[in-house]
Amino acid sequence: MESTLLLETYLKRLRLPVVARMYAKLGEEAGRSNLPYERYLLALMEQEVAQREQNTFDLRMKRAGFPVMKTFETFDFNASCGIEKQRMLQLAECHWIDNAEVVILIGAPGVGKSHCATALGVEACRRGKRVRFFTAEGLATIIREAKSEMVYGKLQRQMERTDLTVIDELGYVSLCRDSAQALFHFFSERHERRSVLITTNLEFGKWTEVFGDERMTAALLDRLTHKAHIFLATGESYRFRESQRSRNRKSKPNIERR
Numbered sequence: 001m002e003s004t005l006l007l008e009t010y011l012k013r014l015r016l017p018v019v020a021r022m023y024a025k026l027g028e029e030a031g032r033s034n035l036p037y038e039r040y041l042l043a044l045m046e047q048e049v050a051q052r053e054q055n056t057f058d059l060r061m062k063r064a065g066f067p068v069m070k071t072f073e074t075f076d077f078n079a080s081c082g083i084e085k086q087r088m089l090q091l092a093e094c095h096w097i098d099n100a101e102v103v104i105l106i107g108a109p110g111v112g113k114s115h116c117a118t119a120l121g122v123e124a125c126r127r128g129k130r131v132r133f134f135t136a137e138g139l140a141t142i143i144r145e146a147k148s149e150m151v152y153g154k155l156q157r158q159m160e161r162t163d164l165t166v167i168d169e170l171g172y173v174s175l176c177r178d179s180a181q182a183l184f185h186f187f188s189e190r191h192e193r194r195s196v197l198i199t200t201n202l203e204f205g206k207w208t209e210v211f212g213d214e215r216m217t218a219a220l221l222d223r224l225t226h227k228a229h230i231f232l233a234t235g236e237s238y239r240f241r242e243s244q245r246s247r248n249r250k251s252k253p254n255i256e257r258r
C-alpha cells in the first residue's frame with residue numbers, strides 16, 4: 001500500500017499522468033501474458049508519449065486558430081483544376097516551411113483555396129510546426145492595433161516564433177493605406193526567414209487594387225514570388241457544382257418507383 005502511494009507521488013512529481021493512470025491495468029495484463037519487464041515498461045512509456053504528442057498537437061491546433069477544420073482526406077483533387085494532388089501532397093511534407101518558402105493559392109471564390117490552406121496548416125501542426133491563421137484584413141487590423149497600443153514588439157516576438165502564417169482572403173476587401181503598409185512590412189519582415197501562405201482571388205496584375213501603391217506592390221510581389229509555390233485554381237465553385245449536381249439528380253425521374 002505504502003509503495004503504491006509512493007509510486008503515485010513520484011509519478012505525479014515527474015508529471016507522468018498516463019503512466020499513473022495505466023500502470024496497474026497494464027501491469028495485470030503483462031502478468032497474465034508473462035510479458036518481460038522491459039516490454040511492460042515500453043508499453044507504458046508508449047502510452048505516455050502518445051498522449052503527450054496528442055496534447056501538443058491539440059495545443060498547436062488551438063493556437064493556429066483555423067476557422068474550420070479541413071484536411072486533405074476530405075479534399076477531392078479530381079474536382080479542382082489547378083490544384084495538383086502530387087504538388088500539394090509534397091507541400092504537406094512541410095519542407096517548404098523548413099526552407100521559409102511561400103505558397104500562394106490564386107482562384108475564384110469556392111475553388112478550395114481556404115480548404116487547402118487549412119489542410120496544409122493542419123499538416124504543419126502534425127509535424128510540430130507553429131502555425132497561425134488570419135484573414136488579410138484581420139491580420140492588418142491586429143498589426144495596426146498593436147502599433148497604436150505600443151505592443152507591436154510583443155506581437156513581433158509572437159510572430160517570430162510562428163513557423164507558418166496563413167493569410168486568407170487577400171483581395172476580398174481593399175485595404176486602407178495603413179493596413180496595406182502594415183501587411184507590406186509584415187511580409188518584408190518574414191521574407192526568407194519564415195513561411196507565409198496566401199490565398200487570394202486576385203491575379204498578381206490586380207494586387208495594386210489591394211495595396212494601392214504601385215511601387216510598394218511591385219516590391220512586395222518581387223519578394224513574395226521569389227521561391228514561391230504558386231497554384232492557379234481555375235473552374236467554378238465546388239459547392240455551386242455540388243448543388244447543381246444534386247439538383248440535377250433530384251429533377252431526374254425516378255424510374256424504379258414508377
Ligand code: ADP
Pocket residue numbers: 070074075076077079080107108109110111112113114115116199238239
Ligand atoms: P475558397 O477559399 O477558394 O473560396 P473554400 O476552400 O472555402 O473556397 O471552399 C468552399 C467549400 O467547398 C468548403 O466547404 C470546402 O471544403 C469545399 N470544397 C472546395 N473545393 C473542394 C474540393 N475539391 N473537394 C472537397 N471540398 C471542396
Ligand code: MG
Pocket residue numbers: 110113114115168169199
Ligand atoms: Mg476562402
